[in-house]
Amino acid sequence: MSQPPAGRVSGxxxxxxxxxxxxxxxxxLRLAEEGATLVLVDIDTAGLAETERLIRTGSAGGSNRxxxxxxxxxxxxxxxxxxxxQVLETHGRLDILVNDVGGGSTGHIWEARLxxxxxxxRLNLRSAFLCTREATAHMRVRGSGSIVNLSSGAREGTPWTxxxxxxxAYSAAKAGIHGFTRGVALELADSGVRINAVAPGPIETERTGPGFRKIEQLEYGPIRATPMRRIGVPQDIANAVLYLASDEAAYVTGTTLAVAGGR
Ligand SMILES: NC(=O)c1ccc[n+]([C@@H]2O[C@H](COP(=O)([O-])OP(=O)(O)OC[C@H]3O[C@@H](n4cnc5c(N)ncnc54)[C@H](O)[C@@H]3O)[C@@H](O)[C@H]2O)c1
Incomplete structure (x- = not known):
């Protein structure tokens, strides 16, 4: 298969x-590799510094700033x-917003604390609302922009968790992301601003990997419950987000794309 062209989000x-x-x-990292200038946001300052270092020293040669x-x-x-x-003062515009912050757990419903x-x-839905509100206020005036939210396979319940x-609560929040994405897409469909979501299946990260291995012996362990019989890798999700964020998805809005090995 031929490789997609470089610089898919250049400039x-x-x-x-x-x-x-x-x-x-x-x-x-993936957006930077394809030429975007990144604004990295998190509460983890040390982690941000490491991401910034990886972009500066990596193959993000196309990044213009x-x-x-x-x-x-x-x-x-x-x-x-x-x-x-701050972003608008520094860059004058914002083209792509990725609402990745999310996660969290309440434990079993019968003992969940309010x-x-x-x-x-708050972590999954309020964060997406607050960032999307600010971004769309700007993007709809400009008449362009692409937003990608992180939903999850958990929007339909997750057997192993x-x-x-x-x-x-997590399932409810990620189902909420799907509905939020759809609603905002319809509000903005004729404005040139697109919004979509990616719903990952089990993806191995530093945080999730050990947990997945611990529960694989369950009847519905993450690999057993995934038709492709593997845990995903972060690159699987980054590639999907890149597509939806880029102009290649110009006619795609309001969609939640499952990247979940067939689940
Ligand atoms: N990893 C998976 O298997 C998987 C599967 C489905 C969906 N998701 C979703 O993908 C997204 C990323 O997942 P991940 O596994 O990389 O999570 P992660 O916990 O490794 O990363 C989340 C990041 O958000 C930051 N963060 C937390 N609270 C914040 C706040 N209030 N303000 C700013 N930053 C904050 C954390 O510091 C961390 O860097 C989440 O929305 C998650 O629900 C992940």
Missing amino acids: KIALVTGAANGLGRAIA PPTSITADVTEEAPVKALFR EDWDHVI AAYIGNS
Whole structure:
């Protein structure tokens, strides 16, 4: 199969939340490789510095400007507003937003604590709302922009987490991301701004890998429950986000793309 051409997001300004670790880091690196100028956002300052180093020293040769890192809590309104003000002052525009921040768990529903439920909803949904609101206010005036949210296979329930720890708040939040994506897409469909989501299956990161191995012996372990019989790698998700963020997906909006090995 022929390789896609280089520079698929050349010259674009791309903001990735959760860029200090895991999938967010892989997404940021992939967008940089394809020519985007990155704004990396996270609460983990040390992790951001490492992502920034990897971009600067990696094969991100097409990146027209070096990345910048901003430490911010994207579940809070004031830091998010300040963050977008700073980006627009520095770059004059934003072309791509990736809402990667998410995760969290409440444990089994019968013992779930209210504060844990609220935390999961805030981390996954409130963060996406706050960042999307700021980005779209700018993008719809410009008449262009692409937003990619991180949903999850868990939007339809996840057999292994259900059995092991319970995870209904996370499933609810990721189903919420699907509905949010669809609703915002319809609001903006005629404005030149697109918004889509990627729903990863089990993807091996530093954080998730050990947990997946621990529960593989379950009847519905992550590999057994995945028709392609492998755990995904961050690059699988980064490639899907790159496509949706790029102009190659010009006629795609409101879609949640499953990248889940057939689940
Ligand atoms: N890894 C998987 O298997 C998988 C599967 C399905 C969906 N997802 C989704 O993909 C996304 C990334 O997953 P991951 O496994 O890379 O997670 P991760 O925990 O490794 O990374 C999340 C990042 O978000 C940052 N963060 C946390 N709270 C924040 C806040 N309030 N403000 C700013 N940054 C904050 C963390 O510091 C971390 O760098 C999440 O939305 C997750 O739900 C992951």
